Amino acid sequence: MAEVKVPELAESISEGSIAQWLKQPGDRVEKGEYVLELETDKVNVEIISDYTGTLTELLAEEGDTVQVGQSIAIVDENGTAAAAPKAEAPKTEEVKAEPVKAEQAAPAQEAPKAETKEASSTQQVIASPAARKLAREKGIDLTQVPVVDPLGRVRVQDVEAASNAPAPVAAPKQAAPAAKQAAAPVEVNDDRIEVVKMTRRRQTIAKRLVQVQSEAAMLTTFNEVDLSAVMELRSRHKDSFVKANDVKLGFMSFFTKAVIGALKKYPLLNAEIKGDHILKKNFYDIGVAVSTDEGLVVPVVRDADRKSFAEIEQNISDLAVKARNNKLGLSDLSGGTFTITNGGTFGSLLSTPILNAPQVGILGMHTIKTRPIAVGDQIENRPMMYLALSYDHRIVDGKEAVGFLVAIKDMLEDPEQLLLQG
Numbered sequence: 001m002a003e004v005k006v007p008e009l010a011e012s013i014s015e016g017s018i019a020q021w022l023k024q025p026g027d028r029v030e031k032g033e034y035v036l037e038l039e040t041d042k043v044n045v046e047i048i049s050d051y052t053g054t055l056t057e058l059l060a061e062e063g064d065t066v067q068v069g070q071s072i073a074i075v076d077e078n079g080t081a082a083a084a085p086k087a088e089a090p091k092t093e094e095v096k097a098e099p100v101k102a103e104q105a106a107p108a109q110e111a112p113k114a115e116t117k118e119a120s121s122t123q124q125v126i127a128s129p130a131a132r133k134l135a136r137e138k139g140i141d142l143t144q145v146p147v148v149d150p151l152g153r154v155r156v157q158d159v160e161a162a163s164n165a166p167a168p169v170a171a172p173k174q175a176a177p178a179a180k181q182a183a184a185p186v187e188v189n190d191d192r193i194e195v196v197k198m199t200r201r202r203q204t205i206a207k208r209l210v211q212v213q214s215e216a217a218m219l220t221t222f223n224e225v226d227l228s229a230v231m232e233l234r235s236r237h238k239d240s241f242v243k244a245n246d247v248k249l250g251f252m253s254f255f256t257k258a259v260i261g262a263l264k265k266y267p268l269l270n271a272e273i274k275g276d277h278i279l280k281k282n283f284y285d286i287g288v289a290v291s292t293d294e295g296l297v298v299p300v301v302r303d304a305d306r307k308s309f310a311e312i313e314q315n316i317s318d319l320a321v322k323a324r325n326n327k328l329g330l331s332d333l334s335g336g337t338f339t340i341t342n343g344g345t346f347g348s349l350l351s352t353p354i355l356n357a358p359q360v361g362i363l364g365m366h367t368i369k370t371r372p373i374a375v376g377d378q379i380e381n382r383p384m385m386y387l388a389l390s391y392d393h394r395i396v397d398g399k400e401a402v403g404f405l406v407a408i409k410d411m412l413e414d415p416e417q418l419l420l421q422g
Contacts, residue, residue: 002051004035004073006066009045009330015067016040017200018060027055029075036072039200043297043328053077061132134159137197205295212357217393220352221401225409227368227383230254233415245310251365252288252316253309255340255408257418259363260284260305262407263338266400269361269391270337278395287336287356288316290323291346297323298356300336344368350386360396363408364388 006016019039023029034046035055049055057074060066131154135142138159145154145162188195198206212218234249241249263270263284272279284305287298299319304312322328339356344367353364366386373382389405411417 001056002053002075002077003071004047004049004051004075006038006068006070006072007047008068009040013040013068013330015065016045017065018062018072019044020062021058022046023049023055023073025055025057029053029055038066040330043330043333044326045330047072049073049075051075051077061136063132063136131156131159138163199294201294208357209354212355216355216357216360218355218390219393219398219401220388220390221398221405222350222389223387223402223405223409225385225387225412226373227251227385227412230412230415231383241310245314247310247314247317249309250313250316252340252342253312254412254415254418255363255365256286256288256301256304256312256316257309258408258411259286259338259340261411261418262404265407266396266404268396268400269404271360271395272337272358273360273392273395274358281337283337285335285337287339287359288319289339289341289356290320292323292326294326296341297328297333298336298339299323299328299332300334338362340365342366344385350388352388353390355390355392360392360394361401361404362390364390 016038019037023035029049031052053075286304301315339362342365353362
């Protein structure tokens with residue numbers, strides 16, 4: 001027998017939740033074949049089997065939290081041992097369930113309860129994934145759920161019926177999970193209120209944002225930039241750019257180049273605090289925030305200082321597609337040195353972005369609005385954008401932060417400087 005274990009994922013990830021088993025006991029698996037999908041704080045990862053054989057046992061259920069290195073399934077490399085146990089379980093329960101003709105069946109259920117308790121670690125309770133999930137949410141012991149299925153399979157309706165019955169004997173054992181959910185989902189009786197459990201990723205986002213605000217001395221400074229020159233440059237070259245590079249010339253490549261130029265002038269904004277030390281990073285891996293259905297993710301454009309405008313635009317486009325299709329890998333998300341977030345795509349006029357720890361700086365872009373601006377002695381309508389820089393005041397002083405933002409403004413208002421900064 002061989003064990004399928006949770007592999008090393010990334011330096012910052014030590015656990016995950018089982019989102020979905022792709023194989024079930026009795027299924028044939030090949031070496032390198034996916035057996036489950038694991039939801040981590042950052043991305044969903046498909047875990048493979050390192051062995052060829054038959055999957056005989058699942059050691060964790062969908063929704064369970066598992067640690068790196070933990071055994072989660074058993075594979076019989078002989079390939080035949082699993083079939084019999086899988087068929088036996090229904091047969092055993094079928095014999096007990098067959099005489100059951102009416103509600104008086106409760107006594108007949110007692111013997112299987114005791115057996116299942118002893119064998120809970122070997123998954124003797126037969127239940128659909130949806131029933132298991134509902135039972136976990138309601139704090140119900142599956143071994144205490146009466147079933148009506150002739151094969152003894154616990155279904156969603158069985159769990160619902162059990163939840164409306166008097167509290168089971170095993171309730172004290174489930175007290176901790178129930179308290180964790182503050183009992184609100186079960187107690188809400190107003191049909192105008194929808195209770196939705198937060199995904200693991202949303203819980204992590206919430207926890208980290210609060211953590212950043214409590215641990216970092218975060219401050220935000222603002223400026224505005226006239227994008228006339230950038231827009232004129234894009235207008236002149238957009239057709240030839242697409243023809244030459246097969247990707248559109250957007251604003252993000254200009255802002256990424258401007259950020260890199262400013263980081264070279266103000267390197268503390270490309271640093272990290274580690275205890276009593278400052279880690280100055282002499283490389284530029286720029287994170288670009290992308291909104292997905294499950295929350296904000298920040299994939300990273302590697303070595304952005306060495307990339308052309310076209311390469312940056314292509315990288316950002318590819319990462320955004322992967323993010324929205326839930327195909328990002330851990331390598332796409334780790335190790336960024338500075339982040340750019342564009343709330344302007346949603347119409348935001350001004351905001352104060354929250355740091356993406358352990359980074360100490362994040363630039364917020366916003367929507368472009370045509371506003372009357374004094375140009376010399378004249379008033380002209382110009383395409384203006386507010387910029388916001390949030391930074392960690394522990395190592396970045398106000399003078400540096402303002403200087404950084406002014407440098408970005410200057411380069412965007414005279415985009416030829418972007419070519420000079422390399």
